[in-house]
Amino acid sequence: MPSMHLSFYSTFALSSLGLAFHRTHLISALLCLESMMLSLYIALTIWPVENQSTSFTTAPILMLSFSACEAGTGLAMLVASSRTHGSDHLHNFNLLQC
Amino acid sequence: MSPYTKLIITTSLLLGTTITLSSSHWMMAWTGLEINTLAIIPLISKSHHPRAIEAAVKYFLTQATASALILFSSLINAWTTGQWDITHLTHPTSCLLMTTAIATKLGLAPFHFWFPEVLQGSSLTTALLLSTVMKLPPISILYLTSHSLNSTLLTIMAIASAAIGGWMGLNQTQTRKILAFSSISHLGWMTIIVTYNPTLTLLSFYLYTIMTSAIFLTLNTTKATKLSTMLISWPKMPTLNATLMLTLLSLAGLPPLTGFLPKWLIIQELIKQEMAPTTTIMAMLSLLGMFFYLRLAYHSTITLPPNSTNHMKHWHLTNQVTFPIAIFTSMSIALLPISPMTLPTP
Numbered sequence: 001m002p003s004m005h006l007s008f009y010s011t012f013a014l015s016s017l018g019l020a021f022h023r024t025h026l027i028s029a030l031l032c033l034e035s036m037m038l039s040l041y042i043a044l045t046i047w048p049v050e051n052q053s054t055s056f057t058t059a060p061i062l063m064l065s066f067s068a069c070e071a072g073t074g075l076a077m078l079v080a081s082s083r084t085h086g087s088d089h090l091h092n093f094n095l096l097q098c
Numbered sequence: 099m100s101p102y103t104k105l106i107i108t109t110s111l112l113l114g115t116t117i118t119l120s121s122s123h124w125m126m127a128w129t130g131l132e133i134n135t136l137a138i139i140p141l142i143s144k145s146h147h148p149r150a151i152e153a154a155v156k157y158f159l160t161q162a163t164a165s166a167l168i169l170f171s172s173l174i175n176a177w178t179t180g181q182w183d184i185t186h187l188t189h190p191t192s193c194l195l196m197t198t199a200i201a202t203k204l205g206l207a208p209f210h211f212w213f214p215e216v217l218q219g220s221s222l223t224t225a226l227l228l229s230t231v232m233k234l235p236p237i238s239i240l241y242l243t244s245h246s247l248n249s250t251l252l253t254i255m256a257i258a259s260a261a262i263g264g265w266m267g268l269n270q271t272q273t274r275k276i277l278a279f280s281s282i283s284h285l286g287w288m289t290i291i292v293t294y295n296p297t298l299t300l301l302s303f304y305l306y307t308i309m310t311s312a313i314f315l316t317l318n319t320t321k322a323t324k325l326s327t328m329l330i331s332w333p334k335m336p337t338l339n340a341t342l343m344l345t346l347l348s349l350a351g352l353p354p355l356t357g358f359l360p361k362w363l364i365i366q367e368l369i370k371q372e373m374a375p376t377t378t379i380m381a382m383l384s385l386l387g388m389f390f391y392l393r394l395a396y397h398s399t400i401t402l403p404p405n406s407t408n409h410m411k412h413w414h415l416t417n418q419v420t421f422p423i424a425i426f427t428s429m430s431i432a433l434l435p436i437s438p439m440t441l442p443t444p
Contacts, residue, residue, distance in 0.1 A: 096214075
């Protein structure tokens with residue numbers, strides 16, 4: 001189904017563009033990361049349906065669990081940056097410049 | 099940090115590395131990379147200093163993006179060819195995206211911008227882990243997929259890494275940033291040979307790990323995080339200062355020390371593949387690194403007493419465990435004579 005492929009490609013590409021062009025808040029970058037993971041999850045779920053193979057049906061769960069851990073880590077970094085830098089504004093992250 | 103946390107983090111790092119090294123399916127490789135990323139974030143942000151938190155945020159964002167890109171490119175390959183095997187990556191879009199994802203994971207130019215800042219924000223021991231252990235899974239994926247990655251892009255990135263590692267390291271005074279740029283230029287050397295002879299990539303990586311571990315452990319003993327601290331580090335362990343100079347020159351690739359071996363074999367292989375201009379450019383660019391290694395060696399060893407330094411001497415003598423330092427330093431100085439072992443057995 002090429003239309004399905006197009007929707008996954010465009011979801012992932014738009015989310016990664018949103019992550020790359022983050023402007024002010026760290027949380028918007030984390031949201032884009034989560035939407036990348038969501039598009040990968042739905043793609044992994046649709047894959048066995050498309051290819052009629054039943055031996056891969058637990059892969060989306062594995063991927064989702066790791067992306068949930070990553071989301072938790074990202075939120076912990078958000079809280080930590082609020083404690084040290086006062087906000088999650090990304091232009092405050094300039095202590096380590098060359 | 100409590101011993102339980104240290105145990106969990108150490109076990110997770112070893113587990114993630116082992117999972118990726120022993121995987122043949124892309125999901126397993128991705129899993130190992132994710133476990134590694136999650137395990138090292140607490141180590142970077144341990145001290146709750148603003149710089150450490152900033153380094154941890156930057157590391158997390160870049161590595162998570164690269165992992166998602168790896169999974170996405172393997173998904174594209176699986177849709178179009180049905181193959182999830184790491185060595186059977188064939189779709190062209192997938193190969194291109196995988197090249198950029200692995201470059202981001204490793205810190206190859208032009209995806210290197212996170213690396214000096216993350217190393218600067220973490221402690222010396224964590225910087226050692228970030229430079230050596232965290233590079234092992236992506237290097238193994240690079241080795242396994244070397245025949246299917248885009249070789250033009252890899253060569254361009256390798257030359258750019260050598261250039262950026264050399265030039266950006268010239269103006270630094272913080273030792274962690276200098277070692278970050280040295281890591282970037284060594285990665286450039288490793289990447290330029292990966293499409294022709296991937297074994298040399300692995301050899302170069304192993305020797306680079308040994309030399310970088312020796313340097314980081316030595317700097318950790320004298321707690322030298324900037325050049326001015328290196329000037330006054332000689333009272334702490336005078337022998338260590340002398341061997342630091344040799345280890346730094348080995349990292350620069352000076353014969354007859356060990357660091358010359360990977361450069362020699364890589365230059366030989368590149369000349370055999372008729373890439374003489376590329377070889378000349380790489381050799382010239384590694385001279386830039388030579389300059390800042392010599393500057394580090396000068397500040398630590400050649401300014402020995404009796405001289406007049408304009409800094410107060412620190413008399414904090416530490417009783418560090420020096421057994422790993424001894425092993426890595428002697429290996430990084432004296433391993434060149436075993437180079438005939440790299441020849442294929444008849």
